[in-house]
Amino acid sequence: MLWAAILVASVGCYLFKLAGMSVPAGLLARPAVQRIAALLPIVLLAALIAVQTVSSGQRLLIDARLAGVAVAVIAAWRRAPFLLILVLAAVTTALVRWWIPGS
Amino acid sequence: MSEPTPPHRRGLREFTALPVVRQSLGVVIACGAFAISFGAIAAAGGLDVWQTMALSLIMFSGGSQFALVGVVAGGGSPWAGAVAALLLGSRNTFYGLRLSTLLGLRGLRRAAAAQVVIDESSAMSLGRDSEREARIGFYVTGIGVFTLWNLGSLIGALGAGALTDPAAFGLDAAGPAAFVALLWPRLRDRETWAIALAAAGLAVLSVPFVPPGVPVLVAAAFGIAVGAWPRREPPLPDRPAPHGEAA
Numbered sequence: 001m002l003w004a005a006i007l008v009a010s011v012g013c014y015l016f017k018l019a020g021m022s023v024p025a026g027l028l029a030r031p032a033v034q035r036i037a038a039l040l041p042i043v044l045l046a047a048l049i050a051v052q053t054v055s056s057g058q059r060l061l062i063d064a065r066l067a068g069v070a071v072a073v074i075a076a077w078r079r080a081p082f083l084l085i086l087v088l089a090a091v092t093t094a095l096v097r098w099w100i101p102g103s
Numbered sequence: 104m105s106e107p108t109p110p111h112r113r114g115l116r117e118f119t120a121l122p123v124v125r126q127s128l129g130v131v132i133a134c135g136a137f138a139i140s141f142g143a144i145a146a147a148g149g150l151d152v153w154q155t156m157a158l159s160l161i162m163f164s165g166g167s168q169f170a171l172v173g174v175v176a177g178g179g180s181p182w183a184g185a186v187a188a189l190l191l192g193s194r195n196t197f198y199g200l201r202l203s204t205l206l207g208l209r210g211l212r213r214a215a216a217a218q219v220v221i222d223e224s225s226a227m228s229l230g231r232d233s234e235r236e237a238r239i240g241f242y243v244t245g246i247g248v249f250t251l252w253n254l255g256s257l258i259g260a261l262g263a264g265a266l267t268d269p270a271a272f273g274l275d276a277a278g279p280a281a282f283v284a285l286l287w288p289r290l291r292d293r294e295t296w297a298i299a300l301a302a303a304g305l306a307v308l309s310v311p312f313v314p315p316g317v318p319v320l321v322a323a324a325f326g327i328a329v330g331a332w333p334r335r336e337p338p339l340p341d342r343p344a345p346h347g348e349a350a
Binding site (some may be wrong): 001002003004005006007008009010011012013014016017018019020021022023025028032034035036037038039040041042043044045046047048049050051052053054055056057058059060064065068069072073076077081082083085086088089090091092093094095097 | 133136137140150154157158161162163164166167169170171173175177178180181182184185186187188189190191192193194195196197198199200202203204206208213214216217218220270271272273274275276277278279280281282283284285286287289290295298299300302303304305306307310311313314315318319321322323325326327329330331
């Protein structure tokens with residue numbers, strides 16, 4: 001099932017790209033469609049950050065990840081480069097786990 | 104628009120001296136390094152090397168790939184991950200729309216170019232001063248990122264086997280940190296901030312009540328509802344007549 005989901009999503013993502021190169025511009029020029037297109041990445045990314053930071057399965061769980069993501073937010077605010085943001089988040093999380101085992 | 108370069112001055116050195124090429128190559132290298140962490144996170148999330156590489160080769164859209172892997176790693180249904188990946192990938196349609204007139208491709212060339220329509224190649228292409236720079240930015244970034252992204256994914260996926268416990272290295276925080284880095288430049292005004300915070304809150308509140316992966320889709324539905332909500336905007340001369348709007 002994992003393979004099927006991977007292939008369906010992958011081919012779908014490619015078709016989205018091809019569609020943009022192929023459809024007449026008028027179709028996607030509607031203001032509502034434009035607004036949804038601009039908002040979708042924002043709400044999805046915000047939700048992914050929140051869920052992957054404070055949940056585990058169906059449980060809400062505060063642990064060392066929160067410290068790592070908080071540092072990522074500060075780094076992004078200070079306009080750190082992409083990779084530095086990732087490294088700082090991972091290192092912070094690892095350090096907190098090392099200090100507080102089980103977090 | 105720059106003048107056509109005389110043939111005797113064309114060459115690799117001349118080409119790489121162009122600011123657009125140097126900027127693009129910088130993006131390419133950063134993406135390659137980032138791909139290593141994608142490969143490692145995917146492997147830590149339970150995907151094998153082939154599944155990881157299928158994502159990088161066919162899906163080839165970083166945010167979507169992390170979304171699918173993140174949902175699966177969190178114990179969610181692969182199909183919830185697939186829907187999240189597709190919703191995130193839909194933005195590439197809008198990039199392609201603006202790029203297609205710029206590149207003017209047909210048939211197989213268009214089908215091939217479509218695969219490298221991503222955030223980075225669009226950002227390095229759209230908004231350039233000349234059409235030539237826009238094309239160079241698109242192709243150098245698109246082809247370069249595709250190559251190093253897949254190489255990096257492979258290295259990360261193979262190397263992650265050496266990690267006994269990815270959580271000990273904080274890798275489970277690298278995924279959401281990547282999303283922070285992707286989201287931050289988009290939070291330009293107060294309204295966007297409010298929508299992002301509401302979406303995050305809705306997703307977290309729904310965690311105990313729906314299967315893993317679905318909270319992200321709840322946030323997506325919220326975003327679609329907000330975007331489709333009718334709003335009065337000042338009539339602009341270049342705006343099409345508002346008949347038949349979804350809004």
